[in-house]
Amino acid sequence: MTKIPCSTRKYIRGEFFPFVTFFLSVGPLNRSIEALVDTGSPFTVLGPRDVLTSRLPITKMKKGETVSLAGYQFFRHPFGKATLTFRTEVGEIFRVELDPLYILVPTRTDRLMMRNLEHIPSIIGNDFLRTHGLALCFKPSKEEAYLEVLS
Numbered sequence: 001m002t003k004i005p006c007s008t009r010k011y012i013r014g015e016f017f018p019f020v021t022f023f024l025s026v027g028p029l030n031r032s033i034e035a036l037v038d039t040g041s042p043f044t045v046l047g048p049r050d051v052l053t054s055r056l057p058i059t060k061m062k063k064g065e066t067v068s069l070a071g072y073q074f075f076r077h078p079f080g081k082a083t084l085t086f087r088t089e090v091g092e093i094f095r096v097e098l099d100p101l102y103i104l105v106p107t108r109t110d111r112l113m114m115r116n117l118e119h120i121p122s123i124i125g126n127d128f129l130r131t132h133g134l135a136l137c138f139k140p141s142k143e144e145a146y147l148e149v150l151s
Contacts, residue, residue: 002092002148004087005146006145019034023084024083026081027080039126041126046103046104048114049117050121052117061077062105072120074105074107077104081097089146134147
């Protein structure tokens, strides 16, 4: 059984949530990402925190389906074919592709709004877990979490 370790940390209201780290390669963007594993999310996206620190030209990316997250409105903008590389618990590589990777672009990009969005992470959603045969094993009381590769 292959496992991809996740970290747990207090995120909302002092509760523990699972996060997974991976290396993202898409177009000009190559960097490490820490994403919330959110089984309540129907989709996987690069969140505002990572979009903003990547210095992407978001003012030119205001198109796509409009979605709500954490009380804010975003364009779910298709960004391109991406490779996500994870390390298993034994140090092996687990690599998958997303085509396309979506990024969350705020519908408003004024300075105050951008500051308010800095805390919203990237998200690994149900679409990703289903498509790549992964299950989330999460034990909040023990502060343990991992993704199990099912297929």
